[in-house]
Amino acid sequence: MDVRAVDIADLIPEDLPDGREVVAEGRALGETVEMGLSLYCEEKGVVSERGWREIARERSIPCTCMNIGLNTWSETREAMANIYEDALSRGIRPPDRFNLIAERRMGLPKDKRREAPQETGPCLWTEQDWWEMTHTVPIQPEAADNMIGGPGSLDNALDALRVGITTIGVVSQYTWRWPYWDDETSQLRNVLRAGGVLASKKDRGVVFDSYLEDGYPGVFHDYASYIGWAMLERYVVEDLMGAAYASSWGGLTQNPIVKSAVTLALEAVNPDRVPISFLQGDTIGNTRDFDANMAVLVNDLMYVKMTDMRYRLGCAPLAVPVTETERIPTWQEVAQVQSISRKCDDYVPMIDPYVDWEKIEAMRDRLVEGGRRFFRNALDAMEQMGVDTKDPGRVLLVMKRLGPETCEEMFGAGERDDDQIRGRKPVLGTDxxxxxxxxxxxxxxxxxxxxxxxxxxxxxxxxxxxxxxxxxxxxxxxxxxxxxxxxxxxxxxxxxxxxxxxxxxxxxxxxxxxxxxxxxxxxxxxxxxxxxxxxxxxxxxxxxxxxxxxxxxxxxxxxxxxxxxxxxxxxxxxxxxxxxxxxxxxx
Ligand code: B12
Structure with a gap:
């Protein structure tokens, strides 16, 4: 598609405020917020999760992550306590962190949540619920799905900081639509304000996290576009909003070698070395045969862990329960794969020296080159269209409204090839x-x-x-x-x-x-x-x-x-x- 064929007026509504001003509003609000301290950070003697990850990567301490989100917060809280106790009873270190897989209603402003349709996952309804996130057991939460991205972003960012959650996401979810919510301008305004709030706490180690596949990368055909997209998100979050940015990813990739290469490419475009918050385990190699899914789990974990340890990424691999194709897992299923994950750590030094890392690095380099091309193409095209590329709101909205297909067709790094769905031969096709x-x-x-x-x-x-x-x-x-x-x-x-x-x-x-x-x-x-x-x-x-x-x-x-x-x-x-x-x- 030709850039000139895209009408900028169709992409940017007249009432869109200046994104810089909205971020500044959020930043001012953020200055007034007093941050809490979680049990986990207290135990580790740090003020933020990022602080601990930086120490962990220097000392080669492996961290782990889990996703959790049962029907209600009280069930989820009990599950957390059970998982913690279960680890202690097995004699292993409990998980370091969890992503709260909250229900979609959490993405709406507080006063709209009760009336919206209920889906699967918990909602945090009270201050007490929020407090319990960080004070039930010393496992550090990320305020993840549906926290930032939707029209409820500001409410959630403030609530999360107050209780000592220091990694908050999900940047890529700004591309989502929430049920019965069509006011895109106010949604974006909320994301920008929340970004400003997080920017005000950058020095305290607060990180604005993305999970790339929740957004357009989840449907991209080329991993090089993933890298380019992460660069764009980082440009907006770090350069334009002033917050720290991390790109988590991984659930939609089965091939462990490819996963290592993409992870290293993301690290190569991460100049401040903000630790990747979590590396999601493979969810697409799984089938309805839960026993067979054990093989998916272990192969995935081994390569992610080796990459983490060898390159000192300071990330937290996330073990996916083997039942995940079917439904939300129970706490026992989460605890089971945490135990497998800790056991895999023993095998890292045995296998790592025999892996052909040079080949993986060569793959990384191709992806980085392609990602940089995607990023440059996108910014150049926006400038040609007359978009103010110093305005975080305008950049985000244009990317969102172009949609994944057009973004990849227009900015993709691969050579033109009419036989491909996106009109380009991928640098490395997605799994x-x-x-x-x-x-x-x-x-x-x-x-x-x-x-x-x-x-x-x-x-x-x-x-x-x-x-x-x-x-x-x-x-x-x-x-x-x-x-x-x-x-x-x-x-x-x-x-x-x-x-x-x-x-x-x-x-x-x-x-x-x-x-x-x-x-x-x-x-x-x-x-x-x-x-x-x-x-x-x-x-x-x-x-x-x-x-x-x-x-x-x-x-x-x-x-x-x-x-x-x-x-x-x-x-x-x-x-x-x-x-x-x-x-x-x-x-
Ligand atoms: C990919 C994926 C995602 C991607 C989606 C990327 C994209 N843009 O499409 C991302 C990461 C964004 C994502 C997000 C979420 N996901 Co998801 N996701 C998956 C995953 C891994 C694969 C789904 C998939 O695309 N498979 C490939 C397609 C081709 O297969 P399929 O969808 O299974 O469809 C087959 C059949 O079901 C059937 N079929 C499908 N539809 C129809 C319709 C008809 C009429 C017929 C006859 C057949 C049919 O035919 C297909 C071919 O065989 C599944 C787990 C899994 N391994 O299956 C979870 C899963 C579906 N996700 C889940 C959840 C909860 C979510 C979230 C709500 C999490 C959250 N709280 O934010 C969000 C969605 C938020 C939102 N805004 O809607 C849960 C659902 C749990 C449940 N209902 O019990 C699952 C099962 C994972 C889990 N165990 O927790 N997800």
């Missing part, structure tokens, strides 16, 4: 995209062989995702395309009302929903209510992760039967879905 493309080929080959689904030809099929997960949506749209359906791609992060509106406008003959966030039943119910209210009788299909939190269970439960009772079909696979859509009677 999840390759995996999805393989699945797509299998699906299409299977359908072609069976010559199935003539009934789909010409049908108007609406496909939408209720949340940020979009790989399944890609599979669904490309499959229906391939069998001759008229696909209406309704997009991601959709509310039921959005879907019904588009279904009405397009006179859709089938509605296909992919959903993952543990909201299947309430979303389905609302969707059916809205369809009835619009007097629309159209078959609805749902798939993905069909579960929901219910009272009395600390993890989400399967709700397929409930969906069936609501009149929503839940085919087992896309194959079966295609047959079912093909069999719909005449419109």
């Amino acid at each position: 999840l995209v390759s995996q999805t493309m393989r699945k797509r080929k299998e699906l299409l080959d299977g359908l072609a062989e069976r010559g199935e689904a003539p009934g789909c030809r010409g049908r108007r099929i609406l496909v939408a995702s209720t949340d940020v997960h979009e790989f399944a949506k890609f599979l669904l749209t490309s499959t229906f395309d391939a069998v001759g359906g008229k696909v209406i791609d309704c997009g991601i992060n959709k509310d039921p009302e959005d879907i019904v509106e588009v279904a009405l406008e397009t006179d859709a003959e089938a509605i296909v929903i992919t959903t993952h966030n543990g909201v299947a039943r309430s979303f389905g119910r609302k969707l059916m209510d809205e369809l009835r209210a619009a007097d629309m009788d159209v078959p609805v299909f749902m798939g993905g992760v069909l579960n929901e939190d219910i009272e009395g269970s600390d993890v989400p439960v399967d709700v397929r039967d409930d969906l069936g009772r609501l009149g929503i079909a839940t085919p087992d696979s896309i194959d079966v879905l295609v047959g079912a859509v093909g069999a719909i009677g005449p419109h």
Whole structure:
């Protein structure tokens, strides 16, 4: 795409304030905040998590991380205490840190949280809840998912600092849309203010963390674009806002060698050596065979740990429970993989000397070169478009509104190649995209062989995702395309009302929903209510992760039967879905 074809007026709304001023407001507010001290920092004799990581990397002390987020905060708090005790009883060091996998409602301003739809994960409702985050056991929390990025960013940044949380994220989530929230300007204003608050505490070791895959890198085709994107985030956070920036990453990469190279490339573009907060374990090599997932876990951990120790990164590898394909893990499942993680530390010095690090470094160098090109291309293009690239708000908004496809097409480092989806040959193709493309080929080959689904030809099929997960949506749209359906791609992060509106406008003959966030039943119910209210009788299909939190269970439960009772079909696979859509009677 040509830069001149992009109209800057479409990207920047007239009412967008000067980002520098908004950051300054946040900074002034931050100066007034008194920071707390967590049990963990107290135990380690430091004032921030960053402080301890810098010591740990000098002394080669391995740190570990876990994700945790059960149905409610009280269940999560109990789980934390159990995990801590479990480690002591096994005679191992408890985890160093946890990311709170909070529910999406935490991304909204405080006064909007109660009325928004409940998904899976806990919310922190009171000051006491926040205080308990840092004072239940000496495990340092990161205020992670849904804390900064949404319209509730400022509230969360302040609450987190007050209780002694010093690593707060998630930068990349500023690209997300929250349910029923469409005021992008106020969302961005909140992110900038929160950034200013964190900037005011940079000298106290406070870090503004990103988890790259939560944002556009999660759907990039080229790892070099990951590096370029991290450079852009760092430019905005460090150079324009004045806060410290860390890029965590890793969940969507299966190949351990590639993971080491990308990690080293991220370190190479980290001039202040802010320790990478956590390296997420592989989540895409996992299958429904939980025993087999042990192999995924150990291979991933070994390379991440070797990279961390050899290059003194001071990061915290995050062991992913083997049940993760299915649902949010229980505390026992988290404790189990923490124990495996600590055991892996013993093997690092045995294996490390025999790994061909030169090859990994060569891969790193190619990625760094490509990442720098992406970064330069992006800033040059913005300047050509007339964007004030010294304004953090404008840079963030333009990147967001361009979207991942356009960003990669326009700024990507790879050579032009029309046969590639993004029009470029990746410097190093990303694992999840390759995996999805393989699945797509299998699906299409299977359908072609069976010559199935003539009934789909010409049908108007609406496909939408209720949340940020979009790989399944890609599979669904490309499959229906391939069998001759008229696909209406309704997009991601959709509310039921959005879907019904588009279904009405397009006179859709089938509605296909992919959903993952543990909201299947309430979303389905609302969707059916809205369809009835619009007097629309159209078959609805749902798939993905069909579960929901219910009272009395600390993890989400399967709700397929409930969906069936609501009149929503839940085919087992896309194959079966295609047959079912093909069999719909005449419109
Ligand atoms: C990739 C991923 C992400 C990426 C998404 C990147 C992107 N832009 O798409 C990122 C990192 C951003 C992410 C974020 C989150 N994620 Co996530 N994510 C995953 C992961 C690892 C893989 C999902 C995926 O894309 N797979 C590849 C695709 C092709 O396969 P699939 O989605 O499984 O779909 C297959 C089938 O399910 C089926 N299918 C899917 N849809 C449909 C629809 C129909 C009609 C049919 C018939 C079939 C069908 O066909 C597909 C092909 O076989 C899963 C865990 C896992 N290993 O599966 C967690 C997982 C889905 N995520 C989860 C969660 C909770 C989240 C968050 C809410 C966390 C948080 N609190 O912030 C956020 C989402 C926030 C938001 N704003 O929406 C949970 C859901 C838990 C639950 N419901 O019990 C999971 C299971 C991980 C876990 N165990 O905790 N995630």
